[in-house]
Amino acid sequence: VTYCVSLLTAEGLVFLSDTRTNAGPDNIAAFTKLHVIAPGDRVMGLMTLGNLAVTQAVVTRVTEGLSDSGDQLETLYTTHSMFQAARLVGDAVREVYHRDGEALQAQGLGFDAAFILGGQIAGRRMRVFLVYSAGNFIEIMGDTPYVQIGETKYGKPILDRAMSFETPLEQAIKLGLISMDSTLRSNFSVGAPIDLMVYRRDALVVGLQRRISEDDPYFRMIREGWSDALRRAYHELPAPPWLAGA
């Protein structure tokens, strides 16, 4: 299972992803699900959910531009807009589906994939998209300034309560880590280390890229501090007035 989340704020973007892949509980490995494109005139983060063979084929197609015919194709390094970049990812998903979908279906496997693509190209707007397995996509806007893929429910309540487009970038990193912690704690098939990438609007260089282990002192402090705060908050709320003899 995967958990990836991207937070969209006025100041910039946060990308967070777990690294767990598994083909059953006896076959667990760590693969990055966060791919960073930063050649100088643009920064993009691409996070992936789904069958690793499918997502790797898509990522290879959109970063290396290899086609079946050997021709050099457009890539995330060459598109002129984020919209075009999202369409490129969608087209790549459709190509992979065209190639592998039937064989997967014949083995009883679904064609399961989703992608979060966000970033900025010089002279253009910073944008974030969610690309579906059918290759179509939506843009994430300020009304709901985050997007999740994978095991989304455990980490959603804190985002719904505390996240807004105006949240400072530093605070958004913290919120993302709290959301990730809730997911790690409730679903053992979502696993550390965590990949983090931060992009500050108009910077056109990566603001921060970091692999966060279970032992990372800051992440550990967030995890413990958050647990303590929840337990304290629950203790401080008054008990119900209804129970006789209590």
Next chain:
Amino acid sequence: VTYCVSLLTAEGLVFLSDTRTNAGPDNIAAFTKLHVIAPGDRVMGLMTLGNLAVTQAVVTRVTEGLSDSGDQLETLYTTHSMFQAARLVGDAVREVYHRDGEALQAQGLGFDAAFILGGQIAGRRMRVFLVYSAGNFIEIMGDTPYVQIGETKYGKPILDRAMSFETPLEQAIKLGLISMDSTLRSNFSVGAPIDLMVYRRDALVVGLQRRISEDDPYFRMIREGWSDALRRAYHELPAPPWLAGA
């Protein structure tokens, strides 16, 4: 969608259930999903998830004991043990499946049902069971002293962090309401009012039975207090030390 949770503590049991049923967003109604059996020598709570036609058939069977042949059957009012009561619910699910499963399948509908049954019979142990749609069941024990059915994920993190078998009964009610609030807030198809039943171990009478509306002053205070506490807790945690120029 449904959310029901039962909390098992040394002092007693808490049952909480939403009341939303829907057959699509344009056909929403409130039906109780918490059935209370309390004839004097026993108290049981039975909470239901699934197709309303299925769950009503099961509840009628185990409370009224009507069989297809018209014979009077054993019911939750007459069983000698909680284990037997759980088996009765399981048998009733199998009967309904036998009767309706094929017709449901022909219409492309799954046979979807689950039940939480808990309580105590005079002279016996207080016990809680989760009965599956196949009619088999498990007992809930102190290691994981709660059981949920339906839309379980949003309300699970707080239980995992703060709930134990030693939690006082009053505090368990509060935890259950926080868990319910997280679910109501993140999934609009889980809806108030909330049905609550509390049973104090060895009492053999219902400790508290209450329908809690959105406007209930205590529930409203819990909802607002919990939101405030989460936001405050997140603000109080320090920002990450990683971001240059922040």
